[in-house]
Amino acid sequence: MSDDGKMPVKCSGEEWCPLTATANMMSKKWHPVIIHRLLDSGSSGFNELKDEVGGVSSKVLSESLEDLEEKNIVNREVISEKPFRVKYSLTERGQELESTVQEMIKWGEKNLKQADE
Amino acid sequence: MSDDGKMPVKCSGEEWCPLTATANMMSKKWHPVIIHRLLDSGSSGFNELKDEVGGVSSKVLSESLEDLEEKNIVNREVISEKPFRVKYSLTERGQELESTVQEMIKWGEKNLKQADE
DNA sequence: CGGCATCCACATGGATACTG
């Protein structure tokens, strides 16, 4: 009833609404790219992900991943202790962001140019 | 070739990419709601929009609209001088954000609850 | 009605260095 093309969702005042909630979730600078990279790769280690994202510092990546973990978008798994290794991947909830990410990419490709900003 | 289900888009390093560009565009707190409200209403005056959005101050709404104007998402038109009136509406580019907004709403409805935050 | 001016608080991110 909410995906029939109409927009019954109102986001007024202090009321909770799915739009602002989702926006709030994606609003940190590196979140969309992190999600996109994990959608693409399936899973990555910390520094591996850092390279794939590119331009992000350890501190910020660490903070972002922690935030995404709390929100159940990203899953962190320690896969080895000897040489210490972890594996980041998307939860089911995280994978369901794929269509949103795709729409953002489509819109950006169609409507923005590098020169714009 | 980019909407066939695959994800050829890479967003590494300092390179420009449509995902981060779009994310950057939507990243201010009230932008998504403003766009959503204008998609819904077609057009609104300043204070009318302020009420529809709810909870935003004049200053911030003004800044947001100015930002969205610069990015050619929102159109501002003065429709009367005697009693001074303006009309804000979405540009074509802005209207094309509908599917992105819809995906965000769908995801939020499915995956978030009010209690979550 | 449709803003702008001010001031302030806090969130966010970058650079760099260091650790188990």
Added chain:
DNA sequence: CAGTATCCATGTGGATGCCG
């Protein structure tokens, strides 16, 4: 490898009041 610790600059938004 996978982070943490500092420090600092800037971004972003809220409250309030005033103006043409």
